[in-house]
Amino acid sequence: MNHFASDNIRLIIAHTLTALGNYSAAAENLLIVTISLQEKHFSDNSGGLGLYLIDSATHLNIWDNYLAFDPDRASTVRGLASQQAFLQDPHLELLTNLAYATAIAWSIYQRNDVSLPPAEDLPGLTACWAQYFADKGQLEHAQAAALTSSANIIALRPRAEEERLQA
Numbered sequence: 001m002n003h004f005a006s007d008n009i010r011l012i013i014a015h016t017l018t019a020l021g022n023y024s025a026a027a028e029n030l031l032i033v034t035i036s037l038q039e040k041h042f043s044d045n046s047g048g049l050g051l052y053l054i055d056s057a058t059h060l061n062i063w064d065n066y067l068a069f070d071p072d073r074a075s076t077v078r079g080l081a082s083q084q085a086f087l088q089d090p091h092l093e094l095l096t097n098l099a100y101a102t103a104i105a106w107s108i109y110q111r112n113d114v115s116l117p118p119a120e121d122l123p124g125l126t127a128c129w130a131q132y133f134a135d136k137g138q139l140e141h142a143q144a145a146a147l148t149s150s151a152n153i154i155a156l157r158p159r160a161e162e163e164r165l166q167a
Contacts, residue, residue: 016102025119033125049094052105066111
């Protein structure tokens, strides 16, 4: 992810987390780490869509087994989706709607009651990704590589509150 992309994605992540009522620097960095590790280890054959490479089965599982039991959160997440496109092809939203994809990615962590490490703890953030987000079938291969190369993934720079877009 280049610097331009990282800065823009951070704005989207911060805006989405704020809209969900879950903004923290650690959550923002966890989602940046997630994008980087998913792209690095699973982009070739994951079948996932969008920045987070979320597959359709996981997407449906989030709706059926997590959001369906939290109507307020489901409404907020649905509000981030396109009005018509979501009804025609909800999985396409993961590819075309970055705020919606970010909300679904964050929901993957939330359904597991993730305990966030400090925002600067890159090994801890990587471990959260490995435990809660990474495809378990491909994890063994990726985990060793991710843990040995995680220092080169990103510069952890959460935005100051005044720099974030307001929800």
